Each structure stands twice: as C-alpha cells, then as structure tokens.
Amino acid sequence: MSVSFVPIPEGSDFPLENLPYAVFSKKSKPDKHRLCVAIGDYVLDLKEVAQYYAPEHQAALQSHNLNLLMSLGHEAWDAVRTRTQELLTKGSVVDVNDLRTVCLIPQSEILLHLPAEIGDYTDFYSSIHHATNVGIMFRGADNALMPNWRHLPVGYHGRASSVVVSGTPIRRPLGQTLPEGAEKPVFGACRLLDFELEMAFFIGGPGNQLGEPIKVDDAWKNVFGFSLMNDWSARDIQKWEYVPLGPFTAKNLGTTISPWVVTTAALKPFLLDNFPQEPEVLPYLRQTLPFNFDINLEVSLKPADDNETLISKSNFKHLYWTPLQQIAHHTITGCNLRPGDLMASGTISGETPDSYGSLLELCWRGTKTVELQNGKTRKFLQDYDEVIIRGHCEKNGLRIGFGTCAGQVLPAHPVD
Amino acid sequence: MSVSFVPIPEGSDFPLENLPYAVFSKKSKPDKHRLCVAIGDYVLDLKEVAQYYAPEHQAALQSHNLNLLMSLGHEAWDAVRTRTQELLTKGSVVDVNDLRTVCLIPQSEILLHLPAEIGDYTDFYSSIHHATNVGIMFRGADNALMPNWRHLPVGYHGRASSVVVSGTPIRRPLGQTLPEGAEKPVFGACRLLDFELEMAFFIGGPGNQLGEPIKVDDAWKNVFGFSLMNDWSARDIQKWEYVPLGPFTAKNLGTTISPWVVTTAALKPFLLDNFPQEPEVLPYLRQTLPFNFDINLEVSLKPADDNETLISKSNFKHLYWTPLQQIAHHTITGCNLRPGDLMASGTISGETPDSYGSLLELCWRGTKTVELQNGKTRKFLQDYDEVIIRGHCEKNGLRIGFGTCAGQVLPAHPVD
Numbered sequence A, B: 001m002s003v004s005f006v007p008i009p010e011g012s013d014f015p016l017e018n019l020p021y022a023v024f025s026k027k028s029k030p031d032k033h034r035l036c037v038a039i040g041d042y043v044l045d046l047k048e049v050a051q052y053y054a055p056e057h058q059a060a061l062q063s064h065n066l067n068l069l070m071s072l073g074h075e076a077w078d079a080v081r082t083r084t085q086e087l088l089t090k091g092s093v094v095d096v097n098d099l100r101t102v103c104l105i106p107q108s109e110i111l112l113h114l115p116a117e118i119g120d121y122t123d124f125y126s127s128i129h130h131a132t133n134v135g136i137m138f139r140g141a142d143n144a145l146m147p148n149w150r151h152l153p154v155g156y157h158g159r160a161s162s163v164v165v166s167g168t169p170i171r172r173p174l175g176q177t178l179p180e181g182a183e184k185p186v187f188g189a190c191r192l193l194d195f196e197l198e199m200a201f202f203i204g205g206p207g208n209q210l211g212e213p214i215k216v217d218d219a220w221k222n223v224f225g226f227s228l229m230n231d232w233s234a235r236d237i238q239k240w241e242y243v244p245l246g247p248f249t250a251k252n253l254g255t256t257i258s259p260w261v262v263t264t265a266a267l268k269p270f271l272l273d274n275f276p277q278e279p280e281v282l283p284y285l286r287q288t289l290p291f292n293f294d295i296n297l298e299v300s301l302k303p304a305d306d307n308e309t310l311i312s313k314s315n316f317k318h319l320y321w322t323p324l325q326q327i328a329h330h331t332i333t334g335c336n337l338r339p340g341d342l343m344a345s346g347t348i349s350g351e352t353p354d355s356y357g358s359l360l361e362l363c364w365r366g367t368k369t370v371e372l373q374n375g376k377t378r379k380f381l382q383d384y385d386e387v388i389i390r391g392h393c394e395k396n397g398l399r400i401g402f403g404t405c406a407g408q409v410l411p412a413h414p415v416d
Ligand SMILES: [Ca+2]
Pocket: A123, A124, A196, A198, A231, A346, A347
C-alpha cells in the first residue's frame, strides 16, 4: 500500500486502506449535500475530484447521496476505490497540482448526513447469544431459542423514515404499557428505554426484480458496505404491543446509524470463517463463501454533564447468520431489494456478560445495574443520557474504523 | 353539481364528483409518467392543463408522481379539486377552446402505474371480525382477541419495495414451512397462498417531525386519499416464521394496490359514525370526528380460462379502528410520517361468512371450500388464479368507484 499525502494521525479510523463514504455539507453551506470519503482528519470532496474518475462513474460521485454509486455494482465500486486511493497517494494529480485546498476539508468544518435515501429498512435478530438471553429472560432456559431460530434468520420490516444519522437527539417516546398485574394499559412516557448495539449494511447493485430470489453465494454483490447502528427500543411499549404481529411503535421512534459506510473491500483483511451452524441449514441458505468479520464493537454511556463509561465490548463475529444468508432469506419469496436499502444485524451480544448489546441483557431485565463513573448506575436509559457506539478492526498495524454512532435521549413531551 | 362535457356512462366509477388521481403513461410512450384524474372512460392529463391552475399548484400537477401534490396539504387539495371540476364542466376553458383532443385520453390508451413513491408502508389489523376469526381458528373462541387488541390499533411495518400496481403478476413464493407434526422445516413452494381484502390510504401534508406525534383530531389533514389493496399472504410460511417478531417473508412477496387514489373529499357524502369502541380507548386515541365510510367491497376469483366468481362482499365500515386513530397511534412514539407513505387497514371482514376478506376465513382454515363457477372449488389460491378486488360507494344516484385491484398468481420457480 502506498502512502497518502494526507497525514494519518496515530490510531486514526481512516487510513488510506479504509476510505469510508459519507454524505456531508460544509457548515457554511449546510444544505449542499455532497459525497466524500474520510482520510485521516479530513474528507475528500468527491464532487470536486469527480473529473479524475472514469466517465461512467462521475455522475454517481457528483450525486447528493450514495444511492447511485450503490446501484453501480461491485466492479464500479472496486474501480472507484482504486482510483480514490491513487488520488490520495503522494505524487498524484491532486498532490502535484496542489488541489488540497479545494478538495480536502477538515472534518471539523463539515456536517454529516444520512448516507443514502433508505427505501426499506429490515432488522434481523441474528446473534444467538442475544436471542438466547432474551429467550431465557422471557420464556426460561428450556425454551430459550424459538424452534425456527436455527433454521432461518428471523427478521422483521422496520421503519425507514425514522432512521437518523449519528448526533440526532432521540425523544423519549410516549405510549401504552401494561403495568405488572394490571388489567388495563396506561399511557405515559416510556420507562424502559434501551439501546441495541447493531451493525447494518447497505444494499448495492441494481437490485433484484420482484419474484426473483438472490442466491446466497451471489449475495456478496449486493453488499455495498457497513455502518454502526443503535436500534433504540422501548421495552415496556414493545411488551404490550408486539403480540401477534411483532414490534411496531416500540421500534419506530428512531434508529441511529453512523454516517460512515465502510465498504466490504476495506473489511476484506478482517474476514473470518462463518459462525458454525447446527443443524445444517436448508440448501438455499448454505453458504460456501466466508462472510464474517472481526469487528470490535463498543458501547459507552454518557450521562448529562458527566464522562462516558464503557459498558459493553462485543464483536460482529458473534453473529450466527451472515449478511449473505440474510439477503438470500429476505428474497426467497421474491421480495425485491433496491440500492440504498438497509439491513441490520439485530443486537450483537457476545457470550460473556460484559459483551451484551443492550441494557435489557446487561442488567438482566432490571435485576442488576450497570455501574457508571462517579457512582452512578443504570438499569435503563435516563433523560439526557448519550449512547455512543464505536467500532473498528485491527490487525498487523492496520486499523479500519467506523467512527461513532451517537444519540442523546431527550425527555418525553408532557402528557396533556 | 354541474355537468361535465365528458360523457359519463351509466354506472361509471368516475363521475365529476369523484376525480380520483393516478399516474399514467400513454401506451405509445410508456416511460413518460404523468398525473391524471379519471373522468368517465377518459383521463384528464393534468400536465397538459396545469397552466389553468394556481401558480403554486402547477409544479405538483406537472410531476411524475403524486408525492408533491400529497405534500401540499388539504387546502391545496381542495383548491385543485375545485379547479379540476370547473375545467371539466360544460363551458369551461377546456370545453370552449376545444382542448379535449390534447388533454383527454381514453383509458383504453393508457398504462397505469404506482401513484406515489411509497417511503414506508404499514399494515394494520383493524377489522374486529377478521381478528376474531383468526383468533378463534388459532387460539379458540375464549382467547380470540389478544388483550391489547381493543386498546390499540395493532399494526406492523410492511415492505414498501414490493407494493405493486394492479395488473402486476405475483409469483407464488418459495420458502420454509413446518409440516404438521414434523420436527424440521421443509423448503418448497407456498401451498397456502391467500389474498387479503384491504383498503389503504396515502399520507399527505408536509408530515410530522421525528419526535412530534400527530393528534387524533388533527390527523384528517394527513389523509390524502384511498386505494384498494390485496395483501398477498403465504399462510404456511407465516405460521413458521412469525414468532416472535411478526410476519416477514410471508408478506413481502408482493402487495397489490389499485392505481386510483380516491380523495377524502370525494368520500365525504359516504361518511358514517365510527365503529363503537368498548372499552373506551385512552385519551390519545379518543376521536371526536367521524371518519368512517360506507364503501362496498367485493372480491372475485377468476381461474385461468374461466369466468370470475364473486366470493366475498364486505365493507370498509366494518373497521373498528379509524385511519385517524391509526395515524395517532403510529406517531405517538414520535415516528415521522412522510407524504406518500401508505397505511393499510388490515383484512376487512364483516360479520357474516360471505363477507370475510380472506380464503383463510372463507374456507375456515381449509375445513370448507369456496364454490366457483363450472364446479370448481378453492381452499387457497391455485396457479393462474386472478384475484380481483372492486370497491364503490353508492347513494342517491351518486356512485364513487375505486376501479379494480387485480393480480394473477404465477407458478413458483422450480426448486433446484
Ligand atoms: Ca433490533
């Protein structure tokens, strides 16, 4: 790998090997959305340098979101990535012609937006440790995993309109809950607000036609890249509403993603074997390619006017079902995917209690507390708490980071 | 009401009092999508006459889908409707200047498309007869309605990408099912493919901001208009997959809507009292305005190479929860709605067995058959069956029709 003319600080999430995409605007022109990649503490403004790419890729790079680039497919993604690495290398046309001042912008001077227009958002439930924990808490250890769980990647359709970018505050929701032992529900602010540590990937490629499933070993062509996700969850509202059609308003109050989309190409050095599956899955889910990744994930909680505390350390590799199996299953009935669609992993919990991806599990349904700095504790989120998710891969001196996915809880609106 | 210069055939769905919107293209120019309203056997091309509307409405009328018009809000909708009625009345500028040949197109010469770009699609479960029937079949008469059912409009997020316009064929899906008594699922074509008779409404107005609920008595401002819907359902796939997060691939194989959007204004003469609710709902769902409608609904089944048989007659008025309560509940947690979002009623079953809105209910879980013409019977849908939903209001000689919502079942792809 060559060396960039942009300085890469020690421990940066964004070396020349990463180049995650985002949609940004300058703070001075907040409505002008453009594409960029991150490099060190800067971004490269892709509209400014679009002329140095192949003609058939320029329109996508000049767009105001990533949907068009996502739609072009993996060969275009590879070509664009290679060209971007060249442009950021010492001695490139950008370096030699001293175009730095026009196309490199300090990250401190920009705003970051949703990377794509998300047509549909699907949330899976693919961590076996998370599904087992939830099962033990609500149904006991003997029936922890539902009978279908090892046969298909359980998932549900989520709400696309309320997917927001890191930094967007989340209002504590109002809703109905059924108090313990009560006959009738009550109305008020959610009392069991939680986060869910997840990762999500964006669908790329032209998409499939309605009625035409995507084969599991072809599905890698449809994975553009990954972001961090916090699937905010109102546990008390969910418990009352979810029978028989699943979570609804408990999940549509907001879902936060990190602004950076780390491409599958950048994650290649961190490829792992898939999670072992037992019993063997049906043929349409049998995947021969490895598509699991060693991505360290961390959750920190920051109360108002206090420091943050690291409360969970997990890893993408704990997922039982792969993104390719998720795509194959999602489309087996013929459902059409479109570029820009978002697919989330479900809460990523590891095996040990310090790796659980939600307060529900960390505090084991409110029977324990999470200890924060300065003697504070939590069972669920309090007003003004900020939840900060971070992720990175690291190996042989190479660090591929995801930046942060953060959101602060605002107090509920008063009940009239 | 004045008289149109366009002839309105006896029994037409589309008199001057209706004027439902659609997106069309001429068969000779299939890719040029434009807005229209139906009038008799013709459509009025709204792009051609946009110049005769207020300047602030012209861009919406020149658009390629209804999203912009939907976003303008109810005052704009009323102004545009009034102006369209004027333009179609005898002696109008269109009539006098003989613009008929440029702006009126026979419906036989056009293709109809999805009326809007649907950002999110939500399916409710709001017919008490349907929910009770399903409950009796699967849980017995004593627990037919879930405890939450009378307290909130149960719903779930659906798949927007696979909502298609009437006439689009639907491929019988492949998927996993668990045979009676089996330990392990099998893979193959869905054997219990069903329709669901529903109606859906499009969200209008600018939409609410994330975190800001819409009050139930304000929600009428967000109802642009209504279409017919068939929510195709793979019963055997659903039964195996839906625990605990709800229906997923059993519902994302395709959802058909009628091309015409009948505005709330056109339905005003058919307003009814809301369905009586017992026990009283929580204050955020207490609606003072009537927002129930007398809309006759019919389902016909047409086998390949045979005539159609009317198999169900239902009515929108059987819905327990109103669209306004659905909106208030959907947004109570702060979920943001956007113009063009689609909200479906859930299967609309009446009280009597001839008014049930699905084959599941009409054949009572396969214990009975539906009789078709020529001695044929059905328990679930067979390949090449076409399901045709129609709807209309009728009173004092005024007929407001919805056109048709039709789709034919294609055979499943062979399993490799
Ligand atoms: Ca989740």
